[in-house]
Amino acid sequence: MAIFKFLFYSILGIIAFLAPVTIGGESSILMGHIKSIVIDGYSESIKYLIVFVSIITIIGTVIGKVKKQFKNPILQELFICGPINGIVRLGGCLFFLMVHFNIGPKAILDPNTGGMMANDLLPSLMVTFCVGVILMPLLTSFGLVEFVGVLIAPFMRKVFKVPGYAAVDAIASFLGDGTIGIVVTDQQYQKGYYTQREAVVIATSFSIVGISFAAVVADFLKFSSIFIIFYSTIAISTVVAGVIIERLPLKKFKDEYYVTGKVEEKDIVSFSLALRKAAAVAEKTKELEIMIDSVKKVAVLYITFIPVIMFMGTTGLIVAEYTNIFGIISMPLIPILELLGFSKSVATSMAPSMIVGFSDMYLPSLLIESVKSDMARFVIGTLSFAQLIFLSETGMILVASKIGFTFWDALKFFILRTIITFPVIYGIARILLSMGILQN
Template identity: 35%
Template sequence: MENINLQKEELLSRNLFKFLVPSFIGLLLFVIPLPYGSMVPLEGLSAYNIGIGFLAELFKIIFASYLPTVAMVVITTSAVLSILSKIINIKNDFIRNLLNVSPFWLTFRIFGAVFIIMAVLNIGPEFIISEVTGQTMLSLMPSLLAIFFVSGFLLPLVVDFGLMDFLGILISKSMYKMFKVPGRAAIDAVSSWLGDGTLGIMITNTQYKQGYYTAKEAAIISVCFSLVSLPFSTVIADQLGFMPMFVPFYITVCIASLACALIMPRIFPLNKFKNETFNNVEHLKEDIVPEHMSIYTFALNKAIKRASTAPSFKDILINGFKTVIDMYFALLPLVMAWGILSLIVAEFTPFFNIVSIPVVYILQFLNIPNAIEAAPAILVGFTDMFLPSIMVSGEGISEITKFIVGTLSITQLVYLTETGAVILKSDIPIKFKELFLIFLTRTAIALPIITIIAKFIFA
């Protein structure tokens, strides 16, 4: 009996250690900013950064001359192999799901390949390869390659060793009262915040199909809690030159996103969704903290239990490789294709200038500089979250305007090249027109809040 108790204590200590060490490293990499720029004497590094941002910058600096070509090879390979998958029987599930996509997504993989070849080789029509279209998108590829690569391998430190479960339970107590969703939605939010918005949506979709969420709850979570991750946010901040002040930049995003999450579940269109489960499966209730146990103890127990089932180092490498390949093959072509098409429309047609005329008056009312230039950037965010920052990153645009557009683009949350596409492809019952209305609603709520904070910061 004594031996059994000793074995249990040893196992508990080992699993506690397994939770604490990777989670602490995960906090350093994904959450806590440090002065890496002064620690490593290398030109181009931000003075302060979170660990994953620092590693991505390091990656980008070391391999700077190769990354545009790497992006071209990756995107072209994605298109070619996706075409071949239509005529070849692929037995491996991962490869088949990665390559055998619908004609709609295949079309944009092909567009992405054609566009990046033109941009790298500088051949083709001027409206595709110009500085404001093809070259602009090409300049974004190194940051994406670096962020995807680094986060793909390091994400398990916050997802698989209990940190996400621990933080999720700690902040779950008032979730339904504040946001009209179950407490477990906190875990979806944390997974997005620390990992990727699409990861949060995939978790939400799975929970919805299993009966943990109703249609209304799944809709609210997918557009209010599938936050843009810290790694993606560093790309936007870096594009606009705000990495030295990333902390106030991201705090502004968090405040505006919190306001959206508080307001949107109570108004149209989210309040019209029904509280019905997927295909009428049994509605599963979430775990309740036992009366004899504190929420901290319960969260720690859940985290230790999760750490006990964490993958091995070999599995982390294999899964990391799959994650990186998936992001490279699936997202890079879409960003390239939709980015250039949107920039062509924005730069070579009057479309966004015409539809954004009402926005110009709103920006002028809020006393935001460069209102005419910023208005199209605010609306183009529906297509891709990187485009607004690209459109205002040039010379002659006020710093406060760049700050407002950059933070707003992250807060808008619904992007057809990423989260929007995943939502539309999921079982969550949100249609395209509702998605666009949600985008506009988030913009309307967040813009005045961000403007007030920006004017305080830049005063």
């Protein structure tokens, strides 16, 4: 019975998160279809939900500052936070309410800044978090993590120095969404599957942006005909970054577990052992408890993540849209790009595109889209994915997680991943140029 329970829920999880399904001529994972249906049909209702969440967050956070402590552990987790986090939360809520009611400074209401965050990104994240967190236990709580972990542990340990469980996080990101991969990693860290250091490596190296969004960007940059090459370049550079980052000191992040009881993992490839461990976990898991816990996690994500993402994303986009800071900071990159064979005009467009992705992953593609050089568009398009860390989404989700990330950590990892992945991507682009696939 335990084995049947493991197989039943795990297969449902695989179908929901990992198996492409074609509906209405569009191929995506089931969770992606659910997300699209909800957003297309109930976008206004979702915005009203965000208004409600924003008001509750403001009231709860203010009361929390006055009371200092709640007796109820759920209220404690939702509304007690540090001063900086509190300011950011309140700011994010106010930003959203300003955009929703069209009241406030133009810089915040602009469709390219706060307007994009409030009307496009936040509704999508609300649905992604809700559907993702409620369905995620199908992948993580009924034995699939243990099953896959046992089978793939030696490879993951040897190549990336992380547990085999990380494979589930990586696949969920690859076929689903990078934010889901980070949320999974955070939850697995809190359960004792990873040390803090392992969680950092997994979250910053395996949470690759989903293949469906990569296809959208590839089409926007006119690379649909070579999408396999486009996404393979992202995957190769990400693997290289993962191998290198794991071997760096990362002294701040300790080889310590979030909980006292770590989840043991033996590097023995045995199908029978994998099945036994999976069945044991499935047998102990209670569906009702998992559902209640998932609803609580959705509430925590809505109140602690969404306002932070709104505030930091809007702020970053305002800086990118209304100032020339990114252009000034990127000026030293122009002569380097010229040395690499790009013309001065192309290099001038590429330089800010290489760093503006820290605000939002879509911005580099917007800046480079009109450049005629195939090679420049290819390099920037793939690099924007390989950089992985951006404030409007993944960066702030990492900061809001229990892993121990700060804003400065997010910036450091963005720079680190840029330094590591750019040479790999440039090298592949040169090969494609020599083959006549790309033009410079």
